[in-house]
């Protein structure tokens with residue numbers, strides 16, 4: 001690291017305190033760590049009104065969206081605190097010929113100081129899933145919430161300051177400049193949630209200190225709708241998956257590959273369900289209390305530009321398409337006749353627009369998916385078991401859901417969450433976050449008297465040859 005930068009870094013003193021504190025935290029029991037997690041959860045649930053107000057200002061989400069986040073961290077906290085003693089216990093491993101008479105086991109030790117550069121679309125859940133895992137592992141933790149959700153960031157800072165001292169859990173608020181400064185410090189592990197351009201910056205900065213990383217990114221998640229699918233069910237679930245949080249969900253289906261024989265019926269089902277969910281009273285989608293807004297003008301302009309580019313190049317607007325910049329509103333939208341040269345097929349949309357592409361042969365669908373980086377999530381809708389297996393075996397992604405979407409995250413702590421290559425590195429949720437923050441130290445203990453005093457030491461002659 002550049003010495004001048006090191007000295008002038010605003011966060012150096014804080015970092016040093018967190019680093020010193022780790023040594024004491026390494027000696028804490030499962031119960032002490034669990035108590036901290038429980039107290040954090042309690043303070044978070046008590047702050048529900050402030051969390052709601054913040055989320056409403058930022059995304060105009062309703063209570064249910066916020067409560068879904070609270071429910072998620074509640075079950076995460078309960079799962080961790082229930083299992084932590086077992087996870088922390090030294091894990092014996094099988095012996096071997098070469099370690100005969102010795103004790104071999106794995107000890108989970110805190111990696112040290114952990115940084116989390118978080119994002120804005122579910123800011124409470126995204127902050128605490130990582131924080132709980134770090135606390136469970138005995139690490140100290142710096143949270144840098146996203147500047148795009150400043151009200152939630154302030155609530156997060158208030159909750160954390162109320163529960164734990166700054167040298168254990170610090171919240172540093174600010175934008176890319178603050179993130180850049182933090183990244184110069186020798187953190188032991190870095191969590192990052194966001195787009196892959198910044199993910200690359202984070203990984204480069206981590207390399208400087210050989211910090212390990214967990215990158216939770218996104219991409220274009222495909223949904224395959226086989227000819228055997230229940231179209232009404234598929235339409236209902238995908239309409240929800242695409243429009244929830246106004247499409248600002250990393251796991252949202254981004255484009256649908258639909259068997260050509262059912263495209264029209266699928267589009268009709270989608271449109272019917274989008275209407276039933278967000279415009280049942282006919283007063284217009286914009287007035288739906290369940291349809292959030294795009295987070296800011298920059299993201300609104302980005303999504304609008306993707307839509308305009310597609311329409312200019314010949315995409316067909318099947319449904320929706322309305323936008324209102326002053327209100328940061330984009331209607332649930334369905335496009336067909338999309339082609340590879342359109343930007344909407346090259347970038348993650350992260351908005352409530354679904355592209356529907358027909359396929360005749362299954363291989364065409366697979367080729368479309370393989371032309372892109374490996375996705376975070378993939379979805380298959382089919383009743384035919386052989387079709388499900390065929391598509392599953394020929395695709396890859398961080399997670400896969402059959403006959404549904406979005407439900408692989410935050411619903412079952414036994415299922416770790418994450419991407420693959422450009423959509424993410426590492427896993428979080430349940431034990432996975434604990435493991436990301438732990439050094440799995442391999443330990444061999446020899447016994448007295450030593451189990452095998454001779455074989456390692458000279459004179460060797462042909463001792464090993466006899467064993468081959």
Ligand code: NAD
Pocket residue numbers: 117118119120121144145146147148174175176179180193194195196198201202215216217218219249250251348350376419424
């Ligand atoms: P963002 O703009 O909030 O950025 C994320 C974090 O990176 C913030 O803390 C921000 O301050 C920091 N940052 C921004 N520029 C930086 C820089 N130059 N150097 C260092 N840090 C910097 O997030 P975003 O990119 O708008 O988020 C949307 C993306 O996040 C989408 O691609 C989405 O798929 C992905 N996402 C992934 C998950 C997941 O769990 N996999 C969850 C939510 C969102």
